[in-house]
Amino acid sequence: SYELTQPPSVSVSPGQTASITCNGDKLGNKYVCWYQQKPGQSPLLVMYQDDQRPSGIPDRFSGSNSGNTATLTISGTQAMDEADYYCQAWDSNTASYIFGSGTKVSVL
Amino acid sequence: QVQLQESGPGLVKPSETLSLTCAVSGYSISSGYYWGWIRQPPGKGLEWIGSIYHTGRTYYNPSLKSRVTIYLDTSNNHFSLNLTSVTAADTALYYCAREDGVAAAGNGYDSWGQGTLVTVSS
DSSP states (O other), X not given: OOOXXXXXXXXXXTTSOEEEEEEOTTGGGSOEEEEEEOTTSOOEEEEBTTTBOOTTOOTTEEEEEETTEEEEXXXXXXXXXXXXXXXXXXXXXXXXXXXOOOEEEEEO | OOEEEEEOOSEEOTTSOEEEEEEEESSOTTSSOEEEEEEEOTTSOOEEEEEEETTSOEEEOTTXXXXXXXXXXXXXXXXXXXXXXXXXXXXXXXXXXXXXXXXXXXXXXXXXXXXXXXXXXX
């Protein structure tokens, strides 16, 4: 079955850049979405179609997807960006969505 | 602005059927979009359960497919989830969500309910 692999955690200093990776076989051939989830809250879509930001998402969030790796980048990271982040992609072979295991971003 | 609200029993006995409803306001579910269920065991990550299109076409997680049914109730503008033969492993926070467009188009779930916790225990 198709799998998406994310690092369990990423630490970043305030104002610096955080990069969250999502790896999967030929992932670049699929569209990837990213969700932010803060404690006690529902997930929030922060990126769709690899690099498109929904309305209301700050432009410090950006995305890319090529080869086997999709990346969500947070530039000028703020304390409010501390959260769990999940990638998601559609597996056409099984006609099902796959979520990555999630990455906890800590702003230290 | 669309709003989604999950409802259903918070406690289900092992081997029984988990039934949840997602009430949608601000949009008619018969008009379009995909409507999905996602769950999250306590302290763990997200797991996709399945989706239903406004036409009734469904897609299910292969690992749950034999136990899952998702269906629309257009007269009440809600959609529902049935999960049969539950075990403790099905204990989770269950979310309903809306997706704009077909899954392969990569639009993602742009609106989510607040989630409802279901515990499987005798």
